[in-house]
Amino acid sequence: MLPGASASAGACTGRIRSSATRTKLHELADAHPGRVEIETLDIREQDQLAALATRLAQRRFDILFVNADITNPDPTQTIGEVSTEDFVEVMIVNALSPMRVVETLAPNVTVEGLVGVMSSGRQRRQQRKRTARALSRQQGDAQQFMLSYAAREAASARALVLMAPGWVRTELGGPEGRLSIEESVPSLVGVLLSKQGTPGLQYVDYLGRTVPW
């Protein structure tokens, strides 16, 4: 999945962390000249985010969707075993930085557009047993921050979405994931498009089903 993407009618801007790496996003941009623009952002770096906001100041987007996540270097560690340094790093990337992006770039989203954040979703007991990843599941904290953000933005017509992508076979999800990227992402994108114009915060999965808080 892409680390972050802002889509406008007929075009989209995606963000990658390093300008040195060639990714599938670059292939997409090559295949659709003029329709995909790539920006580089390490979501932890406030000066990079500020510079991006300045570059995009005159642009308006229909959708801002934030999708970045890390786990601690040894995801088999229990929460009591994780070092304070690793804990803080995961919280900065998975909870604090996505909300900074939302607060900084939401003004670029059209009044009836959508602001979304990828969520860790609710994991089944079986999945919790197979993939320890006690720390990355704490992305739930970003979910709590979205609730506060939604309360502050109650008068806004923008749709706010927390998206649970399902258990997907990525580097993070691991090879045992139930879904391929192709099974999750197109449907997830369809759900985001369908939620535009519906104000308020919704917590849904890649099939559009409501996820309990």
Ligand SMILES: NC(=O)c1ccc[n+]([C@@H]2O[C@H](COP(=O)([O-])OP(=O)(O)OC[C@H]3O[C@@H](n4cnc5c(N)ncnc54)[C@H](OP(=O)(O)O)[C@@H]3O)[C@@H](O)[C@H]2O)c1
């Ligand atoms: N896979 C699953 O089963 C699953 C389940 C529930 C929720 N999710 C959520 O889905 C989203 C995508 O996860 P994934 O499975 O696609 O994992 P992934 O393959 O590990 O992708 C994580 C992405 O986050 C980016 N990222 C990490 N640190 C960053 C930073 N400091 N600045 C900017 N981007 C950064 C990575 O960019 P680089 O390429 O530069 O490292 C990478 O593109 C995450 O929010 C995750 O919590 C996934």
